Amino acid sequence: MPSCLLMLPDKILLSLVILSPDHEPNSSEPFRTWSEIKIWDEPDVFKPERHLDEHDRDSMGVTLMEPDMRLVIFSTGRRGCAGTKIGASMTIMLLARLLQGFAWALPIGASQVELIAAKSNLFMAKPLLASAKPRLAPGLYPKIQI
């Protein structure tokens, strides 16, 4: 599970010391997010290609854990995620199943997708809503008993 969602506040502050050395520990300023780290050009702009391996831009390779902490999805170092490979594989498989199984569209009334990050936490400013319509034979969608 992406543990950043469950982190207690003091744990978040501990991470900040690493990510943002210029942050005043007792300041009332909201904590800084990845988008403020002075590593990327235009950090608030959606540019997923910035995560491709620098040495070989033609490859689709992405280094998920690296000491420079440019991509901190799985953290790094000795306490970094032990399940990076299975976590990445599961995420890709889940995305592939969602794309294969459903035709995706904007919800009724929406004119565009807004990928805007919240200012004070790691969530999106507004929930991402989408309409999913099954596109395969009905028997391929197992019913979950709750």
Ligand code: HEM
């Ligand atoms: C997309 C999926 C996942 C994400 C984003 C993710 C992310 C993370 C992060 C950020 C940490 C470090 C937390 C910290 O700094 O304290 C962590 C730790 C850890 N993760 Fe994951 N994780 C994922 C999936 C998994 C899976 C599938 C497994 C196991 C099969 C796993 C096993 C672990 C373990 C054992 C640790 C603790 C490592 C240690 O403290 O020595 N993770 N994960």
